[in-house]
Structure formats: C-alpha cells, structure tokens
Amino acid sequence: MRTLDLRSGGAKLLLRAGLLTLLALGATFLLDPYRNYQLATSAGVFAAVAGLTLLVGLTGQLSLGHAVLMAAGGYGYALTATWVADALAGAGGEVADGVVGWLLPLLAGVVGALVASGALGLLLGLAAARLRGPYLAGLTLALVIALPSAASTIPGLAGAQGISAPFVPVPDALAALIAVEQWHAWLAILVTACAVTPLVALRAGRAGLRMRAVHDDETAARLAGVDPGRVKAGAFVISSLAAGLGGVVLAIVTQQVSPGAYGLGFSLLLVVAAVVGGLGSLGGAAIGAVLVTLLPWVVDQATAGLPADLGHRLQGNLEIVLFGVVVIVVTVLWPGGLSRLLPTKKLSQNTQLFQNTSLSQNTER
C-alpha cells in the first residue's frame, strides 16, 4: 500500500480540494434557493458521514451515535457564537455592524464546536479503545437515546425547544448578487471542505495505514509497534471533529440546534449513507449524504399527489422502507457501495480490495 508523499502529495491534495470547493461554489449559481438550502444541508451531512465512514471503514469501529457528535458541534457553535455576538453588540455598534460582526462569532463558534465535539469524541474514543463491535455500537446508541434528556437536564441547552444560533447575513458586497440561501451554501461548502480535506490527507497518510493495520489484526499491529488503543481513540476524535463541523453547518443554515434534529432516525441515516456510499470511501460518503438528504424530499413530492389521508400515513414511513430497500439493493449489487460507480483511480483500488475483504469478514461473523 502506498502512502502519500507529504510534500508534493500535500500540494496536490490542496489543489484538488481547492478545485472541488470552487466547483461546488460555482454550482450554487445553478441552483434556486431551495436547492441551495438542500445543498447546504447535504454538505453538513457529508462532513459527518465522511468522518463516520473513515471510522467504520478504516478502524472497524461502528458508531451509531454520530448524530450526537453533530449535536455537540452544533451546541458548541451556537453557544460560543451567541456569546461572542452578544459581547460584540455590547462593545459598540460600529464593530458589530461590519464584517467582524458576523465573522468573529462564526470563527469563535467553529472553535467552540471543535472543542465540544472533540471533548465528547475523546471520551467516547477512550471507551472505544476498550470496547469492541456490538458493545461500542450499543454505547453510542445509548448516547443518541439519552440526548433529549441530556438537553433538558443540562442548564443552558433549553430542552426540546433547543437554542438558537446567530444569523449570518449576506455581506453587503454580495447582497445584490446572491440570496441568503446561496450564501449559507457557500459557508456550508467552505466548512465542509475544512472538515473533509484533513480526512483525505489522514486516510492516504501514515495514520490511515496504522488504522488499517489495527483493523486487520490488533496483535500484529502491536508487534509492529502500533498502539491499537491510541489509534482507535485518535480515529474517534478525528471522526468526531468532522461530525462537529457538520453540526456547525446545520446550525449556520437553520440558526437552531435542538435535540429533535439529531434523533435516532437521523443517526441511523448517517450509517446508511456511509454504507450505501461504500465504507471507507469519502466520495461514497458524498453520494450517501446527498441521497439521505434528497430521498425524504423526493418521497414527499411523490406522496403529495396521493389522497391526503393515505399520503399522511405514508409520510415519514415510506422513506424508512425505501432506505431499507436501497441498502439491500446496493449491498447485493455493489458490495463496495455506490463509490464503485465512481471512476476508479489507482490509489483507491487497494482500498476497495481491502473494503471487500473486510466487508465479507463482517458478514461471516
């Protein structure tokens, strides 16, 4: 297996990331406001799924609770950004009105989100280093179920009603050109790029190699001088940070963080997105994220034509059935996930071979 040569590879990676980001930013011009809203939402989901797919695909740790890590990021962002925005407003009108007025709370919020999701991720990671398979899945699942109670018990999180995050207005220079949804889509794309690019570097670099080594055989990895506990905990933290940034995106777009948005269904959908896209594949994570964002909407459009009574009964249920069908069909036809349909590159062939073997191992167990 090849590792990325840091000097030339790093530059190339940044170039590629920059190009893809520009492409995505350009694409927002082709979309109407509602599509831009959907794009921004899928960008946030993409960041979380990318972290999750890395965790599951490379280290074999199954987390069913990534929605909670997103929520941690969202709460961290909302609390910090609101605090800074209030402080700025208190300091004086001039500062608060300009670019600094929204940029500073935004940046501070991102830091807050990273701290919150990183801290929770570290705690989980420490547990993950000692737990295997179903036990880790069970722990993370319990976390999702505990979220509503945690939100109503911890002061400042305001229970089911949730807390609001400051609105990031369109800068004056752009106000005539783009609508607020497109602006938020831009922010979403930028934050997501910052979340996913490091993951690509990690996956292709030494850290990725260590993760694969630990996944394949912990004893062999230990003999080779790799500490499985540290690798697993580290992978969990990195994955949590990406999920936290995903939470930031959703908080920016919706100006609201509430436990209802990060329920069990959503958390499982993140896993579905990772599986459908192909475990370990970041391109697949993007496909999966778009799928889980758009499918409920498509179903909604499709059932709108039905009689109201039947439509309401199908709403919310039909999409769950569809997701199940999609997972089954994809696993049967393309066991490596939808990322198999992407143009293959030399680099990823090794990974795919690896995915297939690990997937078959999992099913045999």
Add this chain to the structure above:
Amino acid sequence: MRTTRSTARSTAIAATMGLAAATALSACSTPAAAEVPGVTDDKVVIGTHQPLTGPAAAGFASISAATAAYFEYVNANGGIHGREIEYIVKDDGYNPANTQTVVRELVQEDEVFAIVNGLGTPTHSSVLDYLDQNGVPDLFVASGSLTWNQPDEYPNTFGFNADYVTEGAALAQHALDTDPDAVVCVLGQDDDFGAGILQGVELALGDGEVATNQTYSTADQDVTAQLGAMKEAGCTHNVLGTINGFTALAVGTAAQMEWFPKWHVSSSGADYPTLAEYLGEEGTPALEGLVSVNYLPNSPSSEWYELFSQINEEYNDGAPYTGNTTFGMSVGYQFAEALAAAGENPTRESIVAAVESGDLGGNGIAPLTYSADDHFGHRTVRIAVVADGAQDFTDSAYEVSDAGATAVEPEQAPLENEGIPATE
C-alpha cells in the same frame, strides 16, 4: 499516485463547469423583486406546518383539517374578493428540524403568500427568523408564547392563542375567587408554555405564592414523580400548562393515586372530547369539574358552533367535532377577515397593516385586540367547566393586563353574513 493527466482533466472539467456557472450567474439564486407571491387573479396560496404525525399528532392533527374545511366553505361561496384560498398543509411531526425544511419548501417552492397558524412553540420558533428575513407574513401562530409578540423585532408575526400568561393569570384568579384558601400548584411543560403559565399564576397570586412548580418534557413517559410531589405539597388547585396528552396523563395518574384535586387547565390542553378519548370510558369521570379557559365560541349554545358544525358535516366528512374543530375554523375565519380587509389587491404589507389596524373583530368571546404594539388578539378569556360529561362556558370571564386578572362580562363577537367576512 494520480497522474498529471487526470489532474489536467479535472482542471478542464472544473473550468467548463465554472464557465457554465458564470453563464447562469444571473439566473436562479439572485434576489429579485416580483409581484406579490402566492396571489393570482383567482387564487391566494397560503401554507402551514402542522403535526400530522409524531407525538403531538393525536392532540392536534384535526386542526388543519378543520381550517381547510372552512376555506372550502368560503371558496364554495365565492371566496374573498373573488379569490379562492388554497391552503397547503405540511407535516412537521412536531420536530423543529422538519419545520425548517417544510417552511422553506412552502416559501421557496410553493411561493406562499403567508404562513398561517404554524403550530407549536419549539417548532415555530425555529422558523421565526427565517420568515422575518424573507418578509413573509406570519399570521396567527397556534401557540400562546410571548415570543410572537415582539412587533419591533418581528413586525410580521402575530399570535393566535390567548397568550399563556393571560391564561395562567385567569386560571389562578378563578381558583382564588372560588376558594380563598386555595393552595395553588403548577405543572407545566419545560418550555415557554409552562414558563408562561407559571408567570401568569404568579401575576395573579403574587410572587412565591405557588406551593410547588413541577415540569415535564414531552419526551417523558409518565408524570408520577411530579404528581407525587404535588400531592405531598398539599395542593388543592392544580394549574396545568400541559398539552392534551399530558393533561390526560396528569388527571389519570392522580386518579390512580386516589387523589382528586381541582384541575385548572390551559386551553391548549383542555379539550374535553380529546381528553375523554385519551382516558377511555373508565377514566373519563375524573374529568368532572375540570376548569379551563377559552377565548373561542367553543360552546354548543353559540351560533358560531352551530355554523362550524354544519361546515364540519359538509366539508370535513363529518369528522368528530372537538375543540380543535372550533379552533381550526376560527383561525380560518380570522385569516379570511384579514384577507378581506387587506383590500382588493392584497399585498404582504397590506395584510399586516390590516391586522394591526385593530379593525378585525374575530369570532372570539371578546373583540380582538391586535394593534401595532400588541401582536396578540385575545386578552380576555372565559371560564369553562366540565359538568355531567359536557364542557361549557360559565358566565365568568377575565381580562388580563400587567396589573393582573380582572373579572369582566364576556362580549361574544356576533355571527354575520353566514360566517364569510364581507368585502366592500
């Protein structure tokens, strides 16, 4: 490692896409002024978000059906200013995350003229800023949270319900008026709803006079601990800031404890037919004597009730008539009245101005009080009591101001023109 060729290719693709993007630059997302959204020569399109599925559906899903039935009745009789009202109902499952999605869909995809009667405090709070930024009239929110009454910050948002503080104050004042030795306790939802009711109760009783204040979360499965604490505190009158499901749960749980205090319940959780359905045949007797407040003509003796029952038969497939039916149809009437007052060619500005003008009468038990400074319309509530298995108004009503609750005479708005607002 990737070859330079593939980098070159992706650069070329990026360049092509960039060019395409530049061509379409002026196309889609650019803000543009258009004619009034949702208003055509023969139609006005409005939308709402309602819990048709999920935990709140059992208590509230019938509201939007009633509103839609009323609009059908209006449309069948020529509409308002010759325009039919098209009412798009979207399900948000009482989950703020869904509310944000469906409301954006309504505003951007369906291009509605206004959002009417969006239901729920946590749900609607999550779209308040969005609607404000987009200048969408946000009329008659189905919640009594004081959040909707911020004319300076949210000039287009108006509440429909009597606000929770008004209800809490009236319920507590009534407890004191009927029993000067009352030990008043509060059980409230852990959000603006419960907090508002508590604030109202304290307004009527004085600070620190509430024997105990308990809260629950909608995610809770039971309220045994809360009721145990209330029984322990020796409460004689329990003021409930609870939704229908939790009112039933509280009354049922107390009955199981063989504890029968007086229940004084907010209008949001005191719909007798709904409660009776929750409690079943055995539990229903526990509702006897339940005191609640209402501001709508939800009484079989009212002529509005009679009209709404007919509309319900004809346009709502004869669904069971409950307080939700009165609520839904009253919202419909109030919107139709506002639309009629907004002029022959209504705009988003003119309908907001029409509500603020104070000319709307509504169909409540007292004239509406909307003004430029007050975005709530019902400041007077009337006491209703369950007696012999039927819920009906008593003669006492309370008007609530900052000074507290004062007893007044109810002044029911008259039914004119067969319940279709007249247009000049």
